[in-house]
Structure formats: structure tokens, C-alpha cells
Amino acid sequence: MRFAALIAFVALVAFFFVATTLAATVSSASALADPMERTPVPDARPLMLAALQAADGQAHGVMTGATADAITRRFSATSPIYIDVTTEKRYAQPGCS
Secondary structure (H helix, E strand, O other): OHHHHHHHHHHHHHHHOOOEEEEEEEOOOOOOOOOOOOEEEOOOHHHHHHHHHOOOOEEEEEEOOHHHHHHHHHOOOOOOEEEEEEEOOOOOOOOOO
16 A cells, blocks of 8 residues: 555656656755745645746645655655755646646
8 A cells, every 4th residue: 555655646746747846855854954934745746736826836845644654664764755846837828837
């Protein structure tokens, strides 16, 4: 089940990749001070949608929940999973960032 959740997450990222670039960074909270406010999210989808609607085309979050726990256990991580989404290009068609 955990593997299926990870596969679903990867598929979701691939779906939105044309409009946005996802940079998920795992870094030590003590080694890197992160002054920006990050929204807790269960996966990247809410951040991708928020980036599309944001004036600057960006959204920042920290992954929480079962998927975050599975990734943390799999890679023996000791710090939060940060997700930064940036819109690379805005298209003229409605609904196409």
C-alpha cells in the first residue's frame, strides 16, 4: 500500500510537470534556516494548484501524513520534506497557467 501511494504521488507530479517544476528538497532543519512559511500538505497537488493561482507562480509546503512517513522511513530521513513549486511558463489559454 505504501508503494502504491508513492507511485500515485509520482504520477501526480508527472501530470503537472508541463506547467510547473517541482523541487522537493530534504534538508536538515538545523543546518538550513527556512524563514518562509510552509503549508502542511499530504502531497504536492495542493501546492501545484496554489502555484497556478498565485500572482508570483510559487507555492511552498512541507509534506505530512502517510506518504511523508513512508518516504521518511524508506530513506531514513531525519528532517522534514520541503516542497517548492514554481510555475515556469504561463500560457494564453484559460486554465493553462
